Amino acid sequence: MTPAPAPLVVFDLDGTLLDTHADLVESLNHTIAALGLEPVSYDDLTHLVGQGARVMIERACRLRGHPLEAEALPALVERFVAHYSAGMPGHTQPYPGLVAAMDRLKSAGYRLAVCTNKMESLALGLLDKLDLVNYFDAITGGDTFPVRKPDPRHLTGTVERAGGDIARTVMIGDSINDIAVARNAGVPSIAVPFGYSDVPVSSLDPDITITHFDELTSELVEGLLKGSAAKVAV
Ligand SMILES: O=C(O)COP(=O)(O)O
Numbered sequence: 581m582t583p584a585p586a587p588l589v590v591f592d593l594d595g596t597l598l599d600t601h602a603d604l605v606e607s608l609n610h611t612i613a614a615l616g617l618e619p620v621s622y623d624d625l626t627h628l629v630g631q632g633a634r635v636m637i638e639r640a641c642r643l644r645g646h647p648l649e650a651e652a653l654p655a656l657v658e659r660f661v662a663h664y665s666a667g668m669p670g671h672t673q674p675y676p677g678l679v680a681a682m683d684r685l686k687s688a689g690y691r692l693a694v695c696t697n698k699m700e701s702l703a704l705g706l707l708d709k710l711d712l713v714n715y716f717d718a719i720t721g722g723d724t725f726p727v728r729k730p731d732p733r734h735l736t737g738t739v740e741r742a743g744g745d746i747a748r749t750v751m752i753g754d755s756i757n758d759i760a761v762a763r764n765a766g767v768p769s770i771a772v773p774f775g776y777s778d779v780p781v782s783s784l785d786p787d788i789t790i791t792h793f794d795e796l797t798s799e800l801v802e803g804l805l806k807g808s809a810a811k812v813a814v
C-alpha cells in the first residue's frame with residue numbers, strides 16, 4: 581500500500597495567522613478620512629472585514645451613512661493599498677504559538693498554505709516582511725482566482741497549487757467564510773475565536789475550535805482527517 585500523502589493545513593490570514601487589526605483600522609480610517617468620514621473602531625472591523633479591501637471600504641462608507649458612487653471606489657482602494665503597503669508590517673504580529681505550531685507541523689512532514697480574501701500582493705508582502713513566506717507551499721488571495729471564499733474553488737485551487745490532496749486537507753480560520761469554504765469543499769474545519777468574527781465562532785459549526793495554537797498538533801489534524809474519512813465512508 582502506498583503511504584497516504586502528507587496532510588495540508590490551509591490557514592486564513594487576517595485574524596487567524598496574524599493579528600492585523602490595528603493596521604487595518606489605521607489604513608481604513610486614513611482612506612475614509614479622504615471623504616471626511618468619522619473613523620471606525622476595532623469593534624466595527626468585525627463587521628467590515630472578510631471580503632477584502634474593496635468591500636471593507638464600501639461597508640465602512642455604508643456604516644457612516646455615506647452613499648459611495650462606484651466611480652469613487654478604485655481611487656479609495658488605491659489609497660488604502662498605498663497606505664497599508666507603506667506601513668507593513670506595522671503593528672501586525674503572528675498570534676501566540678503560531679510559529680511553533682508551524683515548525684511542529686513542518687517537522688512532521690506537513691504542507692502549509694494560506695487561503696485569504698486579502699489581495700494576494702498584500703498577503704505576500706506582509707508575510708514576507710514577517711519572514712513567514714517560506715513556511716507555505718502556496719499563498720492565494722481574494723484576487724488570485726475569479727472566485728474567492730466561501731466559493732470552494734478558492735480552497736481547491738489553493739490545495740492544487742500547494743501540491744496537496746483535498747482528502748488530506750484541513751482548513752483553519754476565524755470567520756464565516758473560512759468555515760463555509762471548508763464545508764463547501766468537503767474539508768474539515770478548525771475555528772479560532774481570537775479573530776474578527778461578528779458572531780461566536782461556535783455558532784458557525786466548525787468541526788473543532790482551538791483557543792491557542794499550542795492545540796494545533798499533528799494528532800489533532802490526523803484525528804480530523806480520520807473523522808471526515810469515516811463520515812465519507814458512512
Ligand atoms: O482582508 C479581508 O477582508 C479578509 O482576509 P482573510 O480572508 O485573511 O480573513
Ligand SMILES: [Mg+2]
Binds near residue numbers: 594595775
Ligand atoms: Mg480571517
